[in-house]
Amino acid sequence: MKRLLLALTALFALTAPALAQQEQSTAPYAYRQLDDPAKERTAKALMETLRCLQCQGQSIADSDAPIAGSMRSLVRERIAAGETPEQIRAWLIERYGDYVSYAPQLTELTWPLFAVPLVFLLVAFLLLRRRFTLRRDALDVAGDAPGDEA
């Protein structure tokens, strides 16, 4: 998509080993999976909801930026050590702020995000109810004939 336009910052040298030493994350689990598939799944699910701090709108699970690599490694190491995803998320938020988590937490600043869908649900329900109760009365009064199919 046009996020490609914005993805400028996300790339780094892969081919030149000297550059790669500099720019590719050398953290142990940046490009290596955990041996336990269940833990790797948990780690991957968490990574997909964490934001790469250096790139434009990418999760750490799909970025080549060094910091994304380091964060992937951190997530995997902590999952392997037995921490829960939410503990790790909380730790990262404490350190980097709410920005790092794609899953907004319920706080005094973000409550509208969760209130709005409920409001929409309510509005949709009321809108449809009002429309259809009105309609039924009108139809009954009109004493309609069965509709013809178009």
Add this chain to the structure above:
Amino acid sequence: MIAELGLAALWLAAALAGLQLLGGALAQTERGAALGGVVRPVAVVQGLLALFAFFCLIYVFAVTDLSVKLVALNSHAMKPLVFKIAGAWGNHEGSMLLWVTVMGLGGAFVALIERRLPERTMLATLAGQAFVSLGFYAFLLLSSNPFERLSPVPAEGQGLNPLLQDLGLAFHPPTLYLGYVGLSIAFSFAIGALVTREVGPAFARAMRPWVLGAWIFLTVGITAGSYWAYYELGWGGWWFWDPVENASLMPWLAATALLHSVGVLASRDALRTWTVMLGVVAFSMSMVGTFLVRSGILTSVHAFAVDPERGSFILALLAINIGGALTLFALRAGTVSEGTRFAPVSREGALVINNVLLCAILGIVLFGTLYPLLAEALGAQVSVGPPYFNPMSALFAVPMLLVLAVGPLLRWRRDTFARVGKGLVIPAMLVVAMGIALVAFAKVPLLPFLGLVLGVGLAWASVLPLRGRNLRRLPLAVWGMVLAHFGIAVALIGMSSESAFSSEKLVAVHVGEITQVGPWGVKLDRIEPIAGPNWTALQARLLVRYGGDGKVVRLAPQSRTFWAPPQNTAESALLTRWNGQLYAVLGGEAEGGRWQLRLWWKPFVPLIWIGGLLIALGGLLALMGRVTTDLRRSVISDRIADRRDDEQRLREERA
């Protein structure tokens, strides 16, 4: 010289848009009626001039005229020609020129062929189109001139972002823009009908093909963009709920709702105000999307404040266009009668429910996209991403899919569930069977689970409207509906399957080593350097085999280094089977002479884009059906008119 010609054409086109607006507006009064005659020709010439300017831009890019600032900033002599040309719209100014070109051509096309509505409504529509165009001409000419010269002329251009040097760039932005801007025609129709108070079935029938056309392009554009991101970004993701993607999804949601309500208005004369409202909203979403993408506000509210000129300009355009249209709507909505009534359990009832749900999803996407900006303005940074959008949109998408399965089976005006219930037994059984199978054999998270069970049920239910009909005499539009709904089911199954069953493998291997991903065995055969026109690359030759005894196939992912601008990209290699796709990426060199590979096996992932194309194809069938019906109708009415004339003449001769 060519650049100056282009610029002159643009100014002239802008002036003609002014004349078009003036003529169309004055023609609404009695004294100005004579001016009405110029509106259509002016609209056509305006569109052609914009097109000419666009070709001028393509020319300066094709010959890499570095004295044009835009070319110097975004192109390079060493680039392949196709990317030089596509690069013309791979930047801010060029894409805005593409925008006004499509808008001008859309208006020209309407002016040339649309003759079904009263002339006064048409003139108001074309005036509305000119009004919106004028704003974007002003934006282009005053703050984003694509033809600006540069002195001294640099020896070489800065080149195009290598991620964009792909055929996707040649295809995706033009289709997406045809959809985005095509919706401006629906917008102008809504304005025209509000001005002349002509909201009715005739208006809806005239507007429907234009909405359909724009919607088809939008669908294709989004589908193509998603696939492009999927193979180009190199991590196997196909949708990120990125604000730029949301900017294209929002008009699509509004246009989908509009498409269905305009159908109700055309055939049942119901939902009058709602349809006009959606006509305004759909293009408003296009403009909001443009604002988000083009103002730089996405990077940060602060980036917007640093260079506020363009952002403020688009924001002002947005306020004038949307605010003006909504004011007109508020003033006139009261005078538009509600239209025919219907019961909740009826075709119209189902369409209303789907419309409301689509709008709710639209509201959530809009709110979730804008909220981080709002929060940043309040002094805090939050991110809203897939963990928010997926469940929240599912909240409304799930009931919508259920209604989608039932709705097309219902009769207009009033029906009962008992009548259609029997047909839905099989899809319901499919849903249950799929659910049991998934619970028994696979551990699937909730959302993909819902997607898979609803997907199979919907796939069956979507073809039920064909039951009991004479397939040879079935109108094309019905075929289109069935195909599009089936496409939704197909895409849904693809998305859910990708998220539930993908397997990933990240490894560092020596040359000659074999690794496994899902059912595939992958051997790194060799690493070789290769060179392209403006890049060099390391290419991995992978030998892959499906299962224990499949045929060995070669795959060649590359890690490319571009030198203008200096940047690296990973070119993924894909292998498609009937049941999924193998996705291979070559990463960097690891210690000990090993090479990093990223491999994914994604079962049924192509269904996502096949579904998207089916949806668009369904739209195309419907469009063809509508247009041929309308043509036939107009030929017949012409013939009737001719005959009446003949009879009249005969009678006169006799008398």
